Amino acid sequence: MFENLKPLDPDPILGLINEFKADESSLKVDLGVGVYRNEQGKTPILEAVREAEQRRIREENTKEYLGGAGEVAYNQAMIKLLFGTDSAEVDNDRVRAVQTPGGCGALRVLAEFLVRCNPDATIWVSNPTWANHMPLLGEAGLKIREYPYYNYETHSIDFDEMMETLSHVGKGDLVLLHGCCHNPCGADLDETQWHALAKLANLKGFTPFIDIAYQGFGDGVEEDAIGVRVMANHVEEMVVAQSCSKNFGLYRERVGTAFILSKNTKQADIAYSQLLNVIRGMYSMPPAHGAAIVRRILEDEALKTMWMGEVAEMRHRIKTLRVELVKGLAASGFNRDFSFIERERGMFSFLGLDPEQVAILKKEHSIYMLGSSRVSIAGLNAGNMQYVLDSITKVLKND
Ligand code: LMR
Numbered sequence: 001m002f003e004n005l006k007p008l009d010p011d012p013i014l015g016l017i018n019e020f021k022a023d024e025s026s027l028k029v030d031l032g033v034g035v036y037r038n039e040q041g042k043t044p045i046l047e048a049v050r051e052a053e054q055r056r057i058r059e060e061n062t063k064e065y066l067g068g069a070g071e072v073a074y075n076q077a078m079i080k081l082l083f084g085t086d087s088a089e090v091d092n093d094r095v096r097a098v099q100t101p102g103g104c105g106a107l108r109v110l111a112e113f114l115v116r117c118n119p120d121a122t123i124w125v126s127n128p129t130w131a132n133h134m135p136l137l138g139e140a141g142l143k144i145r146e147y148p149y150y151n152y153e154t155h156s157i158d159f160d161e162m163m164e165t166l167s168h169v170g171k172g173d174l175v176l177l178h179g180c181c182h183n184p185c186g187a188d189l190d191e192t193q194w195h196a197l198a199k200l201a202n203l204k205g206f207t208p209f210i211d212i213a214y215q216g217f218g219d220g221v222e223e224d225a226i227g228v229r230v231m232a233n234h235v236e237e238m239v240v241a242q243s244c245s246k247n248f249g250l251y252r253e254r255v256g257t258a259f260i261l262s263k264n265t266k267q268a269d270i271a272y273s274q275l276l277n278v279i280r281g282m283y284s285m286p287p288a289h290g291a292a293i294v295r296r297i298l299e300d301e302a303l304k305t306m307w308m309g310e311v312a313e314m315r316h317r318i319k320t321l322r323v324e325l326v327k328g329l330a331a332s333g334f335n336r337d338f339s340f341i342e343r344e345r346g347m348f349s350f351l352g353l354d355p356e357q358v359a360i361l362k363k364e365h366s367i368y369m370l371g372s373s374r375v376s377i378a379g380l381n382a383g384n385m386q387y388v389l390d391s392i393t394k395v396l397k398n399d
Contacts, residue, residue, distance in 0.1 A: 011131075011132075012131050012370060012371065013032065013033055013034075013131060013132070013370065014033070016030075016032035016033060016368050016370070017030075017032065017033050019362075019368065020032060020368045023366050023368075025366035027365070027366055027384075027387055028366035028367070028368070029366065029367045029368065029379060029380075029384045029387065029388055030368050030376075030379045031367065031368060031369040031375040031376050031377075031379040031380070031388075032368040032369055032370060032376060032379070033376060034183065034246070034347045034348065034376050035246075035251060035376070035378075036246060036249065036314050036318075036347070036378045037378045037379055037381070038317070038381075039317070039381045039382065040381070041379075041381060041383075041384075043249065043251070044249070045249060046248065046249045046307065046310045047306060047310060048297050048303050048304075048306040048307035048310060049248060049249060049250065049293055049297070049307075051303060051306070052293045052294075052296035052297045052300075052303055053293050055296055056289070056292050056293060056296060060292075065285060066285050066286070066288050067285055068098070068276045068279040068280050068284065068285045069097075069098040069099065069272075069275075069276060069279075070098060070099020070100070070285065070286045070288075070291055071099055071288065071291050071292060071295055073295050073299070074099050074257075074291040074292070074294060074295040075097040075098060075099055075257065076097075077294070077295050077298035077299060078097055078099075078242065078257045078259075078294075078298075079095055079097050079259070080298070081215070081221070081225075081298060082212070082215070082225055082228055082240065082242060082257075082259065083095060083225075083228065083229060083232060083259075084222070084225065084229055087229070087232065088233070089232045089233070089261055092264075092265070093265040093268065094261055094262050094263070094264060094265065094267075094268050095232075095259060095260070095261050095262075095268065096259070096260045096262070096268050096269075096271060096272040096275070097257050097258065097259045097260075098257065098258050098272075098275055098276070098279065099255070099256075099257060099286045099291045100241075100256040100257060100258050100279075100286055101254040101255075101256065101283065101286050101287060102243055102245060102254040102255060102256045103211070103213045103241055103242060103243025103245060103256040104132065104136055104243075104256070105254065105256050105258075105283075105286065106241035106242060106243070106256040106257055106258040107133070107136040107137065107211065107241045108136050108137075108140060108282070109258045109275065109278055109279060109282065110209065110239045110241055110258050110260075111123075111136060111137045111140035111141075111142050112140045112141075112278045112282065113239070113258075113260075113271070113274055113275055113278050114140075114142060114174060114207075114209070114239070115140055115141040115142060116274055116278070118172045118173075119141065120143075120172070121142055121143070121172055121173055121174055122142070122143040122144070122145055122169075122173045122174070123137055123142045123143070123144055123145075123173070123174040123175070123176055123209065124145050124146065124147045124165070124166065124169055124173065124174065124175045124176065124206075125137075125144060125145075125146055125147070125176045126146070126147060126149035126150070126162075126176065126177075126178065126182070127146040127147065127148055127149050127150070128149070128150060128184055128185060128372065129146075129149075129176065129178075129183075129184075130183045130184065130211075133176065133211070137176070142174070147162050147165040147166055147175070148161040148162050148165060149162055149182075149185070149187075150182075150185040150187055150350075152350070152352070155187070155340030155343075155344075155350075155352075156187060156340070157187050157189065157193075159189075159193055159196075163196065163197075163200060166197070166200055166204070166206070167200060167204060169204055169206040170204055170205050170206060171204075171205030171206065172205075172206075173206050173207070174206060174207050174208070174209045175197075175201070175206050175207070175208055175209065176209045176210075176211060177189070177197070177208055177209070177210050177211070177227065177231075178210075178211055178212070179210045179211060179212025179213075179214075179215065179224065179225070179227050179228055179240070179242075180212060180214055180215060180217070180218040180219075180224035180225075180227065180345065180346065181213075181214035181217050181218045181224070181345050181346020181347065181348075182345075182346065182348075183213065183214070183346070183347070183348055184348050184350065184370065184372060184374040185344070185348065185349070185350055185374075186341075186344030186345055186346055186347075186348050186349040186350075187344055187345075188218060188344075188345050188346075189227060191226055191230065194226065194227045194230040194231065195230055195234075197231070198230055198231050198233070198234035198235060199234070201231070201234070201235050201238075202234060202235060207235075207237050207238060207239070208231050208235060208238040208239075209238070209239050209240075209241075210227065210228055210231065210238065210239075210240045210241070211240075211241045212224070212225075212227075212228060212240060212241070212242050212243075213241075213242070213243035213245065213246060214246050214247065214346045214347065215242070215247055216247040216308075216311035216312075216314075216315060217246060217247065217311070217314065217315050217318065217345070217346045217347060218315070218345040218346050219315075219345065220312075220315070221247075221308060221311060228240055232261055235261070236261075236262075236263045237260075237261060237262055237263060237267075238260075238261045239258070239259065239260050239261070240257075240258070240259040240261075241256065241257075241258055241259075242256055242257040242258075242259065243255075243256045244256060244257075244290065244291075244294050246347070247311055248290075248293070248294055248297070248307070250290045250293065250294070253287070253289055253290025253293070254286075254287060254290060255290035255291050255293075255294055258275065260272070260275065314378075317378065318346070318347065318377050318378055321377050321378065321380045321381075321385075322341050322342050322344070322349070322377055323342055324380075324385060325338070325341055325377070325380060325385070325389075326338050326339055326341050326342045328385060328386070328389040329341075329389065329392070331389075332389060332392070332393045332396075334393075334396055336352070336396075338351075338352075341377075347376050347377060347378060348374050348375065348376060348377070349374070349375060349377065350372060350373050350374055350375075351369070351373040351375055351392070352373060353373040353392075353395065353396075354373075355371045355372075355373075357373070357395045357396070358370075358371055358372075358373050359371075360395050361391055361392070361395055365387075365391040365394075365395075367388060367391055
């Protein structure tokens with residue numbers, strides 16, 4: 001029966017990792033996948049993670065089944081991290097959380113749950129959005145439509161157009177929002193815009209679905225949770241998918257969380273029972289290791305402080321690289337303003353190159369980025385910055 005299958009192209013993001021590995025150029029630069037790299041081009045294990053991991057290995061005394069929700073103490077710690085320590089919604093027992101295999105696991109579990117709530121639901125996603133949102137949400141059965149978001153000319157959010165489109169979305173449908181550090185464009189909603197969206201959600205009745213995979217990479221761990229907190233303060237129901245891949249550097253350990261905010265405790269309990277049932281039918285229960293590390297960090301004051309410092313270091317490095325990139329591009333003498341890169345947040349920005357220029361950068365200069373010209377800023381460093389700038393200059397000069 002396998003002869004009926006057609007071969008598929010590699011994933012547009014993960015496929016680049018292999019292409020980059022196979023490239024033998026000593027000058028090659030990886031600006032593709034969203035993985036943090038330090039000045040040496042490495043993705044180090046955070047010190048707080050190393051310490052928590054050693055403690056875990058010393059303390060672990062069983063490999064017994066964990067249960068579908070994962071580690072309860074991890075879930076509680078993640079609720080505090082995202083909703084804050086003084087959340088009325090948490091105090092009123094309206095929030096439930098389950099540990100998931102990464103942010104992707106959270107997105108898929110929530111999508112399956114939402115299809116149970118409404119088999120005809122449409123989810124509205126920003127144009128553009130992360131490529132993997134489509135299979136994760138669509139293959140669960142949610143219909144996908146787009147709302148305007150990033151304006152490639154002005155390099156800012158088309159907020160009025162976004163609001164106009166979303167004003168036609170009603171009860172039973174969902175709106176996917178990036179909690180912070182928008183992937184792929186780096187243009188984030190400000191607090192006023194989050195308030196306006198929360199008001200619209202209430203007025204029209206749609207359910208917000210927030211994806212937050214970069215908490216701490218924008219303006220700070222607390223600051224980046226503002227969108228989730230504003231929304232939670234105003235709406236009766238919402239869901240949130242969270243990832244620990246980037247801010248804890250736990251990419252391969254697959255640690256994430258799915259949150260549900262319900263109208264009241266009774267509804268929260270019902271939703272939670274459905275969530276556990278979805279999980280049982282998909283993968284039964286999440287892996288233990290990564291979440292046990294995160295829980296130890298968040299529960300221990302000294303480890304948490306160490307972790308916050310390491311997140312700040314990653315955030316500052318990315319911000320500094322943004323400034324240097326803009327400075328370098330300005331010095332190249334183009335009649336183009338790249339200053340938007342400095343204003344954007346998180347790991348990604350579009351350079352504004354066309355697919356052909358992106359292809360030339362890959363083929364002739366061994367510089368890898370997504371076809372949309374999304375670059376992962378942390379792939380830059382003092383050793384490759386000038387080479388990248390010179391290569392972009394060459395490609396743009398032929399424009
Ligand atoms: C990215 O957008 O590059 C990351 O989120 C990694 C991934 O899985 O796509």
